[in-house]
Amino acid sequence: MNTPLRRVGLAMMVMIVLLLANATYVQVIKADDYRKDPRNQRVLLDEYARQRGQIIAGDNKTQLANVTGTTDRLRYLRTYPNGALYAPVTGYYSTIYSSNGIEHAEDDVLNGSDDRLFVRRLSDLITGRDPRGGSVQTSINTAAQQAAYTALTSRGLTGAVVAIDPKTGQILASVSTPSYDPNRLASHDGTEQKKAWTEYTDPNGPQPMLNRAVTATYPPGSTFKLVVTAAALADGKNKDTQLTAAPTIDINKNTKLENYNGSTCGSGQTASLQDALALSCNTAFAQLAHDLGPDKLRDQAAKFGIGQNGLQVPLPVSRSCIGPTVPSDNCMTIADSDALYSTGIGQRDVSLTPLENAEIAATIANGGQRMQPNMVKAILGPDLSPVETTKPVVAGQAMSSDDAATLRDMMIKSEQHTGGEGQLSGVTIASKTGTAEHGTDPRHTPPHAWYVAFDASTPGGPKVAVAVIVENGGDRGLGATGGKVAAPIGRAVIGAILGGGG
Amino acid sequence: MLAFAAAIVTGAMILVEANQQQSMSLDILYYGLAYLALFGVAHLAVRRWAPYADPLILPCVALLNGLGLVMIHRLDPALRAQAAAREHAYTDAAPKQLVWTTIGLVLFIAVLMLIKDHRTLARYGYTFGLVGLVLLALPGMLPASMSSAGGAKLWLILGPFSIQPGEFAKILLLIFFAAFLVSKRDLFTIAGRRFLGMDLPRARDLGPLLVACVMAFGVLALENDLGQSLLMFGVVLIMLYVATERSSWIVVGLVLFAAACILAYKLFPHFQVRVSAWLNPDAIYDADFGSSYQLMQGLFGIATGGIFGTGWGAGRPDIVPVSNSDFIVTSFGEELGFIGLAAILMIYLLLVMRGLRGALAVRDTFGKLLAGGLAFSVGVQTFIIVGGVTKLIPLTGITTPFLANGGSSLLANYILVALLLRISDTARRPQASSRPKPPQPAIADQHTVLVERPT
Numbered sequence: 021m022n023t024p025l026r027r028v029g030l031a032m033m034v035m036i037v038l039l040l041a042n043a044t045y046v047q048v049i050k051a052d053d054y055r056k057d058p059r060n061q062r063v064l065l066d067e068y069a070r071q072r073g074q075i076i077a078g079d080n081k082t083q084l085a086n087v088t089g090t091t092d093r094l095r096y097l098r099t100y101p102n103g104a105l106y107a108p109v110t111g112y113y114s115t116i117y118s119s120n121g122i123e124h125a126e127d128d129v130l131n132g133s134d135d136r137l138f139v140r141r142l143s144d145l146i147t148g149r150d151p152r153g154g155s156v157q158t159s160i161n162t163a164a165q166q167a168a169y170t171a172l173t174s175r176g177l178t179g180a181v182v183a184i185d186p187k188t189g190q191i192l193a194s195v196s197t198p199s200y201d202p203n204r205l206a207s208h209d210g211t212e213q214k215k216a217w218t219e220y221t222d223p224n225g226p227q228p229m230l231n232r233a234v235t236a237t238y239p240p241g242s243t244f245k246l247v248v249t250a251a252a253l254a255d256g257k258n259k260d261t262q263l264t265a266a267p268t269i270d271i272n273k274n275t276k277l278e279n280y281n282g283s284t285c286g287s288g289q290t291a292s293l294q295d296a297l298a299l300s301c302n303t304a305f306a307q308l309a310h311d312l313g314p315d316k317l318r319d320q321a322a323k324f325g326i327g328q329n330g331l332q333v334p335l336p337v338s339r340s341c342i343g344p345t346v347p348s349d350n351c352m353t354i355a356d357s358d359a360l361y362s363t364g365i366g367q368r369d370v371s372l373t374p375l376e377n378a379e380i381a382a383t384i385a386n387g388g389q390r391m392q393p394n395m396v397k398a399i400l401g402p403d404l405s406p407v408e409t410t411k412p413v414v415a416g417q418a419m420s421s422d423d424a425a426t427l428r429d430m431m432i433k434s435e436q437h438t439g440g441e442g443q444l445s446g447v448t449i450a451s452k453t454g455t456a457e458h459g460t461d462p463r464h465t466p467p468h469a470w471y472v473a474f475d476a477s478t479p480g481g482p483k484v485a486v487a488v489i490v491e492n493g494g495d496r497g498l499g500a501t502g503g504k505v506a507a508p509i510g511r512a513v514i515g516a517i518l519g520g521g522g
Numbered sequence: 523m524l525a526f527a528a529a530i531v532t533g534a535m536i537l538v539e540a541n542q543q544q545s546m547s548l549d550i551l552y553y554g555l556a557y558l559a560l561f562g563v564a565h566l567a568v569r570r571w572a573p574y575a576d577p578l579i580l581p582c583v584a585l586l587n588g589l590g591l592v593m594i595h596r597l598d599p600a601l602r603a604q605a606a607a608r609e610h611a612y613t614d615a616a617p618k619q620l621v622w623t624t625i626g627l628v629l630f631i632a633v634l635m636l637i638k639d640h641r642t643l644a645r646y647g648y649t650f651g652l653v654g655l656v657l658l659a660l661p662g663m664l665p666a667s668m669s670s671a672g673g674a675k676l677w678l679i680l681g682p683f684s685i686q687p688g689e690f691a692k693i694l695l696l697i698f699f700a701a702f703l704v705s706k707r708d709l710f711t712i713a714g715r716r717f718l719g720m721d722l723p724r725a726r727d728l729g730p731l732l733v734a735c736v737m738a739f740g741v742l743a744l745e746n747d748l749g750q751s752l753l754m755f756g757v758v759l760i761m762l763y764v765a766t767e768r769s770s771w772i773v774v775g776l777v778l779f780a781a782a783c784i785l786a787y788k789l790f791p792h793f794q795v796r797v798s799a800w801l802n803p804d805a806i807y808d809a810d811f812g813s814s815y816q817l818m819q820g821l822f823g824i825a826t827g828g829i830f831g832t833g834w835g836a837g838r839p840d841i842v843p844v845s846n847s848d849f850i851v852t853s854f855g856e857e858l859g860f861i862g863l864a865a866i867l868m869i870y871l872l873l874v875m876r877g878l879r880g881a882l883a884v885r886d887t888f889g890k891l892l893a894g895g896l897a898f899s900v901g902v903q904t905f906i907i908v909g910g911v912t913k914l915i916p917l918t919g920i921t922t923p924f925l926a927n928g929g930s931s932l933l934a935n936y937i938l939v940a941l942l943l944r945i946s947d948t949a950r951r952p953q954a955s956s957r958p959k960p961p962q963p964a965i966a967d968q969h970t971v972l973v974e975r976p977t
Contacts (some may be wrong), residue, residue, distance in 0.1 A: 021890050022882050024764040028894060029878045036871045039905065040864055042914040047824050047860040054825030056803065059807065062826045062838050506646040 023479025025350055030313055048271040067377040068115055069095045073130040073153035074404070075110050075122050077162045078190070078397045081404070083088075084112045084158065085123070089458050092210065098206035104199040105169050108180075108231045108443070109395065110337075112202035116213050122156055122395065125334035129154040129399050136399060136407050152402035159190035161395040164484070167516035171509040174492070179490040179506075180232035180374040183513050186382040186474060186485045188412040189391030191333060191375075193486075193513060196236075200228035234337045236372035237345070238489055241456025242300045242502070243470045246380055248309050249430065251320035253423040255312060259294040263304035277306050280455070298433040300453065302365045309364025314354040317363060318342065323418040324380045325390060326372065327352040333375070333395045337406055343369050364438035367457060377472050378487035385450070385474035388424035390415040432476055442508035444515050448477035451510070453502030455495040466493030471506035484517040486510045527581045528558045531588030534834055551596065556620060557588055560627050567631040568861060571638075571946035579946065582873040583924055583939050587623060587932070589866070590925035592834075593846065593853055593948060594619050600840035615649075615846055615927045622929035626936035633940035640944050644888045647701025654694030657687035659740070688750050689921075689934035693941070696899065699758055700891040703765040707887065749906055749920025755779065756902045761895045765887075800916035816843045820911050824855030824863070831859025846927040848919055851908050866925075867908065874901040880946035893945040896938050 038150040046054070054060060084106040087096040098113045100106065111121015119127065128134035132153040140427030168181035172195060183193035189501040201468070204216035220229045231234060252261070263287035268278040285291040285301035294434035296304035309317055321327065321342050329348075331337040344365055354360050355369070362368035375393060383390040392413035400406040419427070438453050457463075474485040488510040493500030532554040561584045568575055595616035605612035637643065643650070661678055666720040680685050786793045798806060801823075803814035819842040827837060839845045839853035846853070855863045877897025881890045900923050910917035921931035 021764055021767065025878055025890065025894050028760055028764065028898055029875060032874050032898070033871065034877070035905040035909075036867050037900065037906050038914060039867055039912070042909065042912050043824070043855065043860055043867075046821055046862070046912055047828055048856065051828050052826040054822050055828075057818075057822060060822035060826065061841060062822065065838055198704050218908060284832050409589050 021115045036085040037341045064309055064504060065094070067131050070115070070131055071096050071402070072098060072197045073132070073155040073400075073402060075106075075126075075130070075156050075158060075365055076400075076404070077165075078157060078159040078192070079161045082162050084160070085113075087201075089106075094208055097208060098203075098297040100202045100206070103203045105165060105195075106160070106197045107202050107228075108194050108196040108233050109158055109165075109410060110202060112200075112205040114205040114206070114213055114217075116210060117217055119207060119229060121335060122158065123458075125157045125332065126396065126399075132402070133397075137401065138488045152265055154402060154407060155400040155404055156396055157398040157400055158395050159185070159188075159191040159192060160194070160395070163516040164193040164513050165195060167512045168193050168488075168509060169197065169199075172197040173199075175495050177490045177494045177505075178226070178232075178492065179488065179494070179509075181235065181486065182233050182374045182486050182515065183484050183510060183515060184375075184378045184391075184393055186482050187391065188365040188387035189382070189393045190397060190416075191395045192484055193374075193469035194233045194395065196232040197228070198226045198228045204296060230309060231335070232374065232489070232491075233360055234333065234335055234373055234375045236336055237340060237370075237373050238458040238468050238470075238491075239370055240366040240372045240377055241454030241457050241468065242302075242366060243377055243380075243452050243454035243472050243487075244370055244372070244451050245297055245300065245305045245402055246365075246427065246431070246472070247321055247324060247326075247383065248305050248312070248317065248364050249293065250324070250384075250419050250423065251295060251312055252308055253426055254419060257293060259292060259426055261291060261293045262290040263296050263301075264307050265289055265291040265296075265301070266303050269303045269307060269361075271330040272308065275313075275358070277361055277365075279303055294433055295330070297430050297452070298437045300434075302347070306361040306364040310357065310360050314360055314363075315433040318352050318354065319358075320418075322352060323390070323416060324383055325415065327375060330402055331393075333393050335395065337375055337393075338373050340372040341369065341395055345369075364455065374487045374489050377470065377489075378485055379488060381452075381472040381474050382485035383418045384424050384427050385485045386420035386424075386477070387421040387481075389421075390418045408512075428476055431473075435473065438503040438507055440505075440511075441502040442511040442515075444511055444518075447475055447514065448481075449473050449511065449520060450515060451474040451507070453507060454499045464498070466497045466500055467506035468492065469494060469500045470508040471502050473510045473514060474508075475518060478518065484514055486513045488513075514520075527585040527588060528554070528561065530585060531592060533558060534589060534592045534809065539672075548788070553591065553616070553620070556828060560624060564627050564630060567634055568943060571631075571634040572943050574952070575943040575947035575948040576876050576950070579876050579939060579943055580872060582869050582876070583936075586869055586873075586924035587867070589854075590850065590927075591616060591619055591623065593850055593857075593925070594927050595758050596857075597840055597846045597853065597898055600838075603844065615698035618929075619927055619932070622932045628934045629933055630936040630940045633937055634944060637941070639866045640889055640892065640941065640948060641886060643892070643941075644701040644704065645696050647698050647705075649700030650694040651702070654691040654698060657691035660687050662740075685933075686928075686930040689930040690937075692750070692754065692899065693755065693896075693934055693938055695759060696761075696893060696895045699761050700888055700895055703761060703891055704888045707765050740836060748796065748916075749903075749910075749918035752918060753899060753903055753920060755782075757895055757899045760898050761891055764894050765891055796817065796916045796918065800913060803913070816849065817911070817913060819843070819919055820849050820852035820936060823852045824912065825860045827856035829860045831855075831857050831862055834858060847921065848907065848926065849911055850922055850926045852911050854925075855912075860868060861894065867904070870901065870904045870923075874898070874904075876946070883951070884945050886905055889945045889948060893942060896942050900935070 054349045055063065074083055074089050076083055083101055084097060085100050088099050089095065090097045100110060109122060111119055111123040113119045113123040123130065129137065130153045134154060137154045164183050172179055172181065177197060179197060181193055181195040182191065184191055192487060200220045205213055207213050219225065265288055267282050267284045268276045271277050279285060279302050280300065285299055285304050286295050291301060291304055326340045326342060327338050339351060343353040343355065345351060354363050359368055363370055379390065379393055392415045394410055394411050398406055398410060401407050428450050431452055432448055435449045435451040438451060451471060451473030456468040458468060459465035469490040472486065472489040474482040476482060488506040490505045494505040496505050565580060568580055576675045598614045598616050602612045602614070678685050680863035707795050728756055759772065762771045763769065788799060797813035803818050806814050807818055823842050824838055826832065834857045837857040842849045842852055851863070854866055874897050877893055877900065881897060884890055884893060903920055903923050906918060907920045910913040921928050923935050924932065
């Protein structure tokens, strides 16, 4: 009986060898395929468990997002010390619902896999430390962000504020209200995440996760008259060029276009371009746009960045258009004569993101030179040592510096005609308000209130250009105007930048 | 050797704690000491009641059991978190398993104490066979509420306790078959006719094999338990082969096995699912019924571990369902890598080989058959489950001996090891009558002796 027993022993060895061979096949030869299989959550979980880099403010080292150590298997919990305030900047980082905002756009840096962090990764490897993510310094100015957020939320307004440094294109504030708490989406408690997600994405709710500053587009209303004026100045007109002052004009047989409250533009038969802008006369600008023609308007709009597709700051920005957004080919096409009149006053198909409107103001403030907007000031190492600083990029010359100066002066006049609270003493502001009609029944829908402005009197050039939008009249309903609702917010933001020393 | 095993296990515990919590807790001490005390007692029992037994078997078992305990302990926090996320209650498996280990060792000592000579077992062969059959069939007969868990109907659920009688039935049936074959051995060997160059057994002698087949099939049909029936069938086949020294049995057995497989494939959707999960796991990954999710996740796990593993406590074996029982091998493969998995397989091989060595050395045929069968059953069981989770063969649910979470299997395996030790002890016991002098141990095993120069 010993021979069979020996054979059984041999068979057992063969079986074990088979197992080992198979294990080799799975763990060595096929290992890479299995490891990279999208259904294998391990690699992803490893990334979640890494010490993610910080997101910090631009003016000081205030942490917008950091991590705290936990004892659970993900080891680090993403926390947002002032979540709702900075949510439109940081975005969220969820284990179930992916991420957005800077968290998404700069994920490679934050999770440490970016090539620019290679040297540091190498040293982590040698010292045996767990790899850590790099940090991102945003260009956000905490005072401006806070001022804008407080101004909007203290009155329960739905809207957005974008502030840009005209010289560099750095985004100083990006606020969207109502906002959400990204901490809830970063929770390691899956149930809590799901609950928050359902609440925040409820189509019938206030849509707090819609980033109104960069992804929502609105009719710009009268603020678009800045673009029309720029086109007119480029066409050889000046601030004294006379335009119609009529209270109404016929844009076709059946349709009239009228001034705000149906009043005439000033006291005369005609009004100068400067007065028409200051008084925001609709008839004058509709007629002016019609006289300039679609090509000149479109060219000027494009120079300001309207129609630009795929802009990333590095958050993806929606496209601003002067034509219909669908189909996308028509974005820069003014359909017909009727549309041309309406385009002159920023209505009908014209739709801008608050960011784009701030960019227009910033371009005028910067002597006509448009800077590429950006929210990332620098990439830092895990220890906040600098790795790479974002350099300002010139996007193009939108208008001559003379024309820009002329337009700036006209905007100063416009500010003087604008009412509203929050006037800053010792600061001359150049601005334009807008009260944009929208919806299927514009007369009975509270209008969007706009305000774009910059600090014209600051020695050495303006430090901030701001665009404010308050949806649906804010707390003023049908009687809302850009001056009453949006202007105080814009002034508060400018005040915060100047007061804080920029 | 035992101290060595204890050192490895405690070291593993420390690693796990370090990786999981970045701090040490008193738990380590508790588990480590309990472990050492348990196996210390077991060792003394072996020294007392089976002093000549193979010295490697118990340390192998202790190491496997210890590693299993550490892995179960390591998975507890992760599984608790999972259960909490689904708002289920979860009781830690490691303390329970430690209790089972204790009971297992008590049984182990009891077997060593009570069975002074394994040959006495042969006398009760038929009784054991009957009891074994009843135990095997019992869960299949009982209502589902008392016997069904996790798709297989092989439990005996009595309040908080649940045991798998099949595990014990396995050993009882092994004893029965050994006894039966020894008594009928001559019949099998002599009778038969030659066909196609092979010695075919007589048809009526095929009886027990057919019975084994029918039984395995019955268990499969009643209890949805592929692994156990495959194991039983394989062990009976090998015992027949060992008893008769005729390879024709293997051929006959394999033919029957193939037929049974085809029949089972036709009859049981359960079996079809397993086979298709094995052949084409990608296709049914998302299937509602019997998806290959578990198998694939297991493969992802060990592949992520790679050659060196993620480090104990640093991987995510808990993603794989039942990561602390049926799929505990993938947990090891992920965290200890190919190297760790190979080491564990080597321990199993060592254990089986030591068992077979006992079978070779023992003088009586019953002892040979029983030891061979027991050792082979451990080996085959390891092969079935490890091969199953690594997609070498279709996956069938069976416990990983000594490693996996589960009381019955542990208890049964401790009884099994006690029997192996008993046989090994008999085999190596010096026989005073035939040899006047006790045999010298091998040179390598001898202690260094200081020989004094005669003055």
